[in-house]
């Protein structure tokens with residue numbers, strides 16, 4: 583009985599040590615050094631080479647090392663075993679703090695005070711009441727729900743949109759295509775927490791982004807390919823969108839040629855809104871392996887879109 587570990591080359595040793603501390607009896611083999619493929623029961627992976635997971639005849643489950651599932655969706659053939667998502671509250675916490683930071687930045691117009699400082703100009707501006715400041719979160723999955731709940735707990739007027747209707751305490755829910763259009767029209771800050779799939783690719787395009795009121799702001803932290811970059815750049819240039827805080831991009835690292843670097847009201851961060859730390863996430867993963875070993879269901883099992 584053994585674990586195959588592959589965090590796409592990053593911090594594999596730290597992951598191996600963290601997992602070992604929770605599962606001392608289970609040998610851990612770091613991919614591609616797998617002495618005996620038939621000994622592998624669990625694959626703990628992130629962006630693993632396509633097709634390779636079919637090479638382990640006794641595999642019991644695939645456990646994913648991050649929040650996004652787009653790399654799993656891109657697999658053309660996977661063994662018929664449960665695929666277990668990682669629900670790591672630390673990541674949810676960090677990502678919701680990232681959103682909170684930018685929402686407050688836009689709400690209070692800190693850039694304006696920065697500009698005033700450079701001119702030694704003392705002037706207060708009205709801050710919109712938090713309860714009237716409308717933050718609309720696209721996606722009510724693991725991260726989107728976390729973000730919406732945190733914003734609502736801080737006192738903002740929160741809207742949440744999901745493909746199918748999902749209720750979140752103290753949050754106004756929207757669903758379906760018309761629901762998204764209705765929500766966009768009543769938004770001060772739009773937060774993109776959508777998963778990337780064939781339905782969401784370039785969903786934020788000229789047509790949908792133009793439905794935002796003039797002067798709205800955008801925060802994007804799930805996947806960059808959900809945004810049509812040229813449409814966003816044009817809408818920022820025209821002043822329709824006031825500011826954008828972008829943490830993820832369709833190609834990463836962001837190319838030197840990207841106009842985003844040079845736009846003063848675009849805030850580029852290098853995919854850092856939430857990190858998966860081996861010391862915290864390994865316990866969640868180990869608990870799921872223990873559940874399977876005891877004949878119980880791991881949680882949550884991922885169901886790819888049909």
Ligand code: OXD
Nearest residue numbers: 647648649650651858
């Ligand atoms: C993730 C990510 O999906 O880091 O975990 O983007």
